[in-house]
Amino acid sequence: xxxxxxxxxxxxxxxxxxxxxxxxxxxxxxxxxxxxxxxxxxxxxxxxxxxxxxxxxxxxxxxxxxxxxxxxxxxxxxxxxxxxxxxxxxxxxxxxxxxxxxxxxxxxxxxxxxxxxxxxxxxxxxxxxxxxxxxxxxxxxxxxxxxxxxxxxxxxxxxxxxxxxxxxxxxxxxxxxxxxxxxxxxxxxxxxxxxxxxxxxxxxxxxxxxxxxxxxxxxxxxxxxxxxxxxxxxxxxxxxxxxxxxxxxxxxxxxxxxxxxxxxxxxxxxxxxxxxxxxxxxxxxxxxxxxxxx
Amino acid sequence: xxxxxxxxxxxxxxxxxxxxxxxxxxxxxxxxxxxxxxxxxxxxxxxxxxxxxxxxxxxxxxxxxxxxxxxxxxxxxxxxxxxxxxxxxxxxxxxxxxxxxxxxxxxxxxxxxxxxxxxxxxxxxxxxxxxxxxxxxxxxxxxxxxxxxxxxxxxxxxxxxxxxxxxxxxxxxxxxxxxxxxxxxxxxxxxxxxxxxxxxxxxxxxxxxxxxxxxxxxxxxxxxxxxxxxxxxxxxxxxxxxxxxxxxxxxxxxxxxxxxxxxxxxxxxxxxxxxxxxxxxxxxxxxxxxxxxxxxxxxxxxxxxxxxxx
Numbered sequence: 001x002x003x004x005x006x007x008x009x010x011x012x013x014x015x016x017x018x019x020x021x022x023x024x025x026x027x028x029x030x031x032x033x034x035x036x037x038x039x040x041x042x043x044x045x046x047x048x049x050x051x052x053x054x055x056x057x058x059x060x061x062x063x064x065x066x067x068x069x070x071x072x073x074x075x076x077x078x079x080x081x082x083x084x085x086x087x088x089x090x091x092x093x094x095x096x097x098x099x100x101x102x103x104x105x106x107x108x109x110x111x112x113x114x115x116x117x118x119x120x121x122x123x124x125x126x127x128x129x130x131x132x133x134x135x136x137x138x139x140x141x142x143x144x145x146x147x148x149x150x151x152x153x154x155x156x157x158x159x160x161x162x163x164x165x166x167x168x169x170x171x172x173x174x175x176x177x178x179x180x181x182x183x184x185x186x187x188x189x190x191x192x193x194x195x196x197x198x199x200x201x202x203x204x205x206x207x208x209x210x211x212x213x214x215x216x217x218x219x220x221x222x223x224x225x226x227x228x229x230x231x232x233x234x235x236x237x238x239x240x241x242x243x244x245x246x247x248x249x250x251x252x253x254x255x256x257x258x259x260x261x262x263x264x265x266x267x268x269x270x271x272x273x274x275x276x277x278x279x280x281x282x283x284x285x286x287x288x289x290x291x292x293x294x
Numbered sequence: 295x296x297x298x299x300x301x302x303x304x305x306x307x308x309x310x311x312x313x314x315x316x317x318x319x320x321x322x323x324x325x326x327x328x329x330x331x332x333x334x335x336x337x338x339x340x341x342x343x344x345x346x347x348x349x350x351x352x353x354x355x356x357x358x359x360x361x362x363x364x365x366x367x368x369x370x371x372x373x374x375x376x377x378x379x380x381x382x383x384x385x386x387x388x389x390x391x392x393x394x395x396x397x398x399x400x401x402x403x404x405x406x407x408x409x410x411x412x413x414x415x416x417x418x419x420x421x422x423x424x425x426x427x428x429x430x431x432x433x434x435x436x437x438x439x440x441x442x443x444x445x446x447x448x449x450x451x452x453x454x455x456x457x458x459x460x461x462x463x464x465x466x467x468x469x470x471x472x473x474x475x476x477x478x479x480x481x482x483x484x485x486x487x488x489x490x491x492x493x494x495x496x497x498x499x500x501x502x503x504x505x506x507x508x509x510x511x512x513x514x515x516x517x518x519x520x521x522x523x524x525x526x527x528x529x530x531x532x533x534x535x536x537x538x539x540x541x542x543x544x545x546x547x548x549x550x551x552x553x554x555x556x557x558x559x560x561x562x563x564x565x566x567x568x569x570x571x572x573x574x575x576x577x578x579x580x581x582x583x584x585x586x587x588x589x590x591x592x593x594x595x596x597x598x599x600x601x602x603x604x
Contacts, residue, residue, distance in 0.1 A: 009505070013404070013506060020401065025417045028417050032420075034442060047440075050448070051446065097321050100321055107322070120334075123585065124581070128577065182316045207423060212425075213425070213427050232431065237430055283419075287482045
């Protein structure tokens with residue numbers, strides 16, 4: 001083991017590098033902190049204030065009450081939770097079933113099917129043919145349109161298959177001798193051994209569902225079916241906040257529209273932010289597994 | 295064994311289907327059905343690019359029109375505009391966005407305190423988990439005339455303006471926000487490549503008198519070069535595909551001239567104007583170019599560096 005001797009230049013480099021990293025952290029975090037501070041601020045004071053915010057101005061929860069009293073937000077939450085739970089469940093079931101078949105070595109048709117699947121990673125029908133298909137299947141304006149067409153992500157399925165393949169064949173052989181069928185082998189042997197990978201992939205799917213808005217935008221018309229992100233888009237990007245400022249005094253409603261927007265962002269992002277420190281390392285692991293197999 | 299070899303292909307297939315019947319029935323069948331219905335049926339549906347599709351008729355019944363929709367697109371002002379915007383945004387992204395995670399990974403790799411390193415990683419990966427809608431919502435709010443960006447511009451003596459409405463500011467905002475939300479997450483793949491660089495090389499170089507910066511350039515960088523090349527192939531291969539989600543949330547008729555890319559045009563034509571056939575033709579044109587680009591860059595890379603996607 002060589003002991004590195006540090007020259008004065010090394011110390012200067014370390015210092016500059018550390019400062020740069022701190023700067024990058026501030027740049028990354030500050031927009032979120034600004035949103036948090038703004039959402040907690042008094043609307044009139046916030047409007048009068050210019051420049052960066054380092055703390056909430058006369059902190060209060062008025063904007064949050066306005067957001068939580070908006071029925072659309074609650075509807076959005078309900079729909080999004082349905083999509084995340086049912087969608088991720090279907091994703092995992094289909095992905096496991098597919099990955100299990102593709103991890104088998106025996107069946108003759110495995111290779112042709114694998115090719116058929118790989119091809120779809122490079123060519124796809126595009127926006128309109130997919131839209132017409134969803135409509136022809138009768139899924140237009142239903143939440144199924146956001147769940148079924150994306151039931152399998154080929155990339156995730158290939159990661160899962162790689163995991164399944166790494167399980168020693170001898171384990172499976174002995175199970176078969178004991179009379180286990182395909183389902184028993186998948187559910188009693190392979191899945192319990194792959195729980196970390198399944199957790200990673202489940203999280204990939206769940207966060208994807210939580211954050212997705214575009215499919216909802218093209219497939220849903222009925223406002224009662226809108227997921228949270230679509231409601232959020234109307235409020236934050238298109239600035240449709242009128243129905244939430246009704247309670248506020250005239251003149252106050254303009255000021256309130258700003259803090260309400262920021263409070264909405266927080267309300268819609270908080271579940272991710274709470275889970276983030278825990279799920280982050282699993283995601284990193286997922287990227288690693290994916291990159292190894294490339 | 296000799297007998298097995300004598301069996302014809304169909305006999306072997308029949309035996310195989312019988313032997314693995316449960317596997318085929320419960321596993322392969324749902325998998326195949328999914329891929330046929332949701333991946334191959336849309337490919338079949340691509341033919342409406344060459345037809346005059348009306349919603350009242352099935353795809354079969356619609357008359358063929360050949361390359362009419364393609365010709366319409368090539369002769370419209372949108373062809374040049376969307377092509378130009380797509381390429382400019384991609385190239386800006388390649389020049390500014392592509393190196394950012396690499397430089398960040400190299401610098402982060404030089405951080406010796408592993409606890410501090412973890413904190414930096416945790417913080418910089420965060421924007422990846424925040425939805426596009428939220429990120430664009432922040433951009434919209436901050437770019438507004440009374441928003442944070444303008445507060446800062448005014449602080450430095452500039453004048454306030456609605457930044458997202460400005461043709462000059464749209465692309466810089468789009469690119470910079472992309473770098474902001476992606477540099478941390480994008481660095482993971484390089485950091486994982488860095489961790490496999492042989493430590494003995496560093497020690498040997500140190501003994502030979504290589505300075506820290508030289509070690510970074512001559513050992514670390516070559517160590518992650520294959521990863522960089524693979525990423526570069528994918529990036530160049532997708533030069534013609536700028537995603538529609540973020541642009542749809544940020545642009546407006548005032549900025550179409552600089553912001554409208556092929557994918558957003560496909561969306562507007564197809565799902566706002568309901569011009570299905572024309573929109574599909576534009577999308578198909580884009581996909582064909584994408585595939586050609588990917589095959590081309592992959593071939594070049596295989597010749598030059600022995601690195602290839604397949």
